[in-house]
Structures are given as C-alpha cells and as structure tokens.
Amino acid sequence: MFGRMLILSILILFLTCSSISAQECGDADGDGSLNIMDVITMMCSIQAVPGSCYPIFSDVADVDGRNGLTVSDVAYHWDFRFNGGPPLDCSEADTYSFTISTEDTVFLPEIGPIPEEINTLILPINVSFTENVHAFYLPMLPNPGPNWQLTEVVSVLGESQPGGNIVHLLDTTVLSGVELFSIVHSGTSFTLKYTRIGSGPSAITPSLVDRGGVLKYGVAKDGDMFRPTVVYSTVLIPVDTILVSESNLHFDAISGSPSQDSMMIHFTSNFNNNLQFSLASSEPWIRIKLFTVGELSTPDSAEISINSSLAPIGTNFGVITVVPGDESVFTSVEQIEITSEISPPLLYPIGDFTCDGVVDIADLTYFILYLFIGGPMPVQCQ
Numbered sequence: 001m002f003g004r005m006l007i008l009s010i011l012i013l014f015l016t017c018s019s020i021s022a023q024e025c026g027d028a029d030g031d032g033s034l035n036i037m038d039v040i041t042m043m044c045s046i047q048a049v050p051g052s053c054y055p056i057f058s059d060v061a062d063v064d065g066r067n068g069l070t071v072s073d074v075a076y077h078w079d080f081r082f083n084g085g086p087p088l089d090c091s092e093a094d095t096y097s098f099t100i101s102t103e104d105t106v107f108l109p110e111i112g113p114i115p116e117e118i119n120t121l122i123l124p125i126n127v128s129f130t131e132n133v134h135a136f137y138l139p140m141l142p143n144p145g146p147n148w149q150l151t152e153v154v155s156v157l158g159e160s161q162p163g164g165n166i167v168h169l170l171d172t173t174v175l176s177g178v179e180l181f182s183i184v185h186s187g188t189s190f191t192l193k194y195t196r197i198g199s200g201p202s203a204i205t206p207s208l209v210d211r212g213g214v215l216k217y218g219v220a221k222d223g224d225m226f227r228p229t230v231v232y233s234t235v236l237i238p239v240d241t242i243l244v245s246e247s248n249l250h251f252d253a254i255s256g257s258p259s260q261d262s263m264m265i266h267f268t269s270n271f272n273n274n275l276q277f278s279l280a281s282s283e284p285w286i287r288i289k290l291f292t293v294g295e296l297s298t299p300d301s302a303e304i305s306i307n308s309s310l311a312p313i314g315t316n317f318g319v320i321t322v323v324p325g326d327e328s329v330f331t332s333v334e335q336i337e338i339t340s341e342i343s344p345p346l347l348y349p350i351g352d353f354t355c356d357g358v359v360d361i362a363d364l365t366y367f368i369l370y371l372f373i374g375g376p377m378p379v380q381c382q
C-alpha cells in the first residue's frame with residue numbers, strides 16, 4: 001500500500017514539474033497564453049514593492065536574454081507580441097551593461113534658495129533620447145530638499161502605458177515609459193509639483209536613484225540597458241508670489257432664495273500683479289464681485305457668493321481658478337474650492353415639475369414630454 005502511494009506521489013510530482021517546466025517563455029501571469037496581461041504584470045512588478053501587485057512567474061518573465069527583470073523585458077515582450085519583433089529569450093545568458101550613453105540625456109531642474117513666501121513650484125523634466133530608445137526607468141527621491149516634498153507628477157502622455165507610468169513609493173517616485181504608442185524622445189516628459197513642508201529658504205534639486213539589483217535608472221535600447229547622461233539646468237526663481245487668503249469656502253442656502261452669505265478673499269503680493277478668475281461653465285451658481293473697475297490688481301479683494309436659484313438641491317462643488325496675468329508669477333493657492341449645501345424650498349413655485357426649487361427650461365421639457373410623448377405625470381413636490 002505504501003509503495004503504491006509513493007509511486008502515485010512521484011507521478012503527481014513529475015506531472016506538476018513537467019507542467020511548470022513547459023510554461024511558455026513570456027507567460028508572466030501564468031494564464032497559459034501570451035497577451036497584454038503579461039506586459040501589465042511585468043510592468044507592475046518592476047514599478048511596485050515586490051508582492052504588492054499581480055503574481056508573476058519570474059523565470060518566464062525575463063524575456064530579453066539578460067539576467068534580471070527590467071523595462072527592457074517589457075519593451076522586448078511588447079515588440080515581439082505586437083510588432084513582430086525577435087523571439088522571446090528566457091535563457092538569462094547575458095547581463096545588462098548599464099553603460100553611460102552620451103546620446104541620451106535627462107535634464108533635471110534645480111532651483112534655489114527659494115523664498116519662504118513661495119509654497120508651490122512646478123518644474124519640468126526634459127529628455128533628449130535617440131529614436132532607438134524603447135523604454136526608460138527613472139526612480140527619484142520624493143524629498144529633494146529639507147523643506148519640500150514631491151506631491152504631484154504629470155506625464156505629458158497621460159497614463160496610457162500598462163500599469164501606469166507614475167508610481168509613488170515610500171522611498172522613491174518611479175517615472176517610467178515603454179514605447180507602446182509613443183514615448184517622448186525630445187522635450188518635456190514629466191512635470192513635477194513640489195509643495196513646501198518646512199519653513200525657511202531652501203533649494204530644490206531632484207535626484208535619480210537606484211532601487212537595487214537591476215532596478216537602476218536607465219533607458220532600454222538595442223537589447224540592453226544604458227545610463228542616460230544627467231544634466232542639471234537652473235530654473236529661475238519666480239519674481240513674485242500672489243498670496244490668496246482663502247482656499248476653501250462653504251455656503252448654505254435654501255433653493256430659490258437668495259443666499260445671505262458672502263465671503264471676502266484678499267490677494268496680496270510684494271509687487272503689483274494683475275490676476276483674473278476662471279470658472280467652469282457647469283458652475284454658474286458661483287458669483288464673484290470685484291471692487292475695482294477693470295482687471296484685478298494686488299493688493300485687492302473679491303467678494304464670493306452663490307446664487308441658489310442656479311444650484312441643484314443637495315451638495316454642490318465648484319472651483320475658482322486664480323490665474324496670474326504674468327506667467328512668471330506664482331500663487332499660494334491655485335484653486336479656491338467652493339461647496340454649497342442647497343436645501344429644498346419651504347414652498348415650491350407653481351410650474352416646478354422637476355421639484356428642484358426653480359422654474360426653468362427643465363420644467364418645460366418635463367411638461368411637454370408628459371403632454372405629447374407619454375412622460376410621467378407631474379406630481380406635488382414634497
């Protein structure tokens with residue numbers, strides 16, 4: 001009996017090992033086929049903390065013939081699967097050179113010391129890559145100085161790459177890209193937004209770092225990984241910053257009744273600076289009253305209120321964007337967030353078929369649909 005069980009166990013182990021060894025090179029997610037999910041699984045594994053995303057079969061994910069999983073493997077897999085590129089190679093017979101490439105350059109901005117009245121800065125990362133660069137991997141420190149933190153990164157191409165191309169980790173922020181549709185070979189690739197977290201003047205100097213092993217900053221081309229040349233470019237400190245007194249305003253009102261509340265926002269700066277406001281077309285309920293004729297100029301104030309007749313019943317959110325007249329001038333608050341709580345009216349007006357507290361085109365549409373197309377019957381608003 002024991003002998004039969006032993007033979008059966010050996011047979012099961014043999015079949016299992018055979019199935020594992022037969023797994024196709026490039027089947028990173030282990031689903032038995034080569035598809036876009038393999039590329040996404042590989043990209044996620046490279047970007048994130050190990051074990052935090054999709055399970056990956058590393059022995060068949062390393063497809064470019066070199067030891068270690070990098071963005072080169074992702075680009076290689078994509079090129080084979082969708083562009084008819086060379087066959088996948090899971091032999092790991094070679095290693096990555098990470099030779100410095102003088103043809104490929106990453107231009108990092110540096111600025112400072114930054115005056116204490118400046119609280120946010122947006123800086124560009126520019127690149128100059130040769131056309132045969134198919135992917136890049138750029139981990140960088142989220143704290144470029146003692147008083148600043150990287151709070152937002154925007155890719156000029158959006159998030160089209162599998163797995164996304166911007167990942168914030170505890171110790172690094174990883175910027176990456178694979179030539180699935182396109183990558184920027186020349187010009188601005190990302191913009192970095194830094195927010196002040198400490199007082200006092202200090203500089204901002206972004207730095208590329210290595211995460212360990214083959215997860216080093218680099219570009220993938222010619223079946224290998226190369227170190228781009230890093231060049232720092234000095235960014236001029238903005239000439240002034242407009243200080244905005246408020247960043248969040250809240251209003252309460254009854255639908256159809258004038259709002260009794262209004263709030264003042266004050267704008268100051270070291271020099272006289274023109275500014276204007278931008279409102280979305282979906283936010284006609286926000287009212288801005290200026291106390292000067294013509295363009296607003298610091299120091300000055302604006303009165304903010306709401307028109308409850310134009311706001312739906314319930315909670316409404318809006319944004320006033322502050323736009324300096326001079327592009328070199330920053331603002332301490334870029335957007336003023338507006339919240340309104342609109343309560344139902346005590347008495348709904350005659351003809352308010354939609355029960356939103358006001359009589360408008362929506363009520364006329366409702367009534368026409370009822371009369372001629374069989375729409376719902378008007379009811380008494382409660």
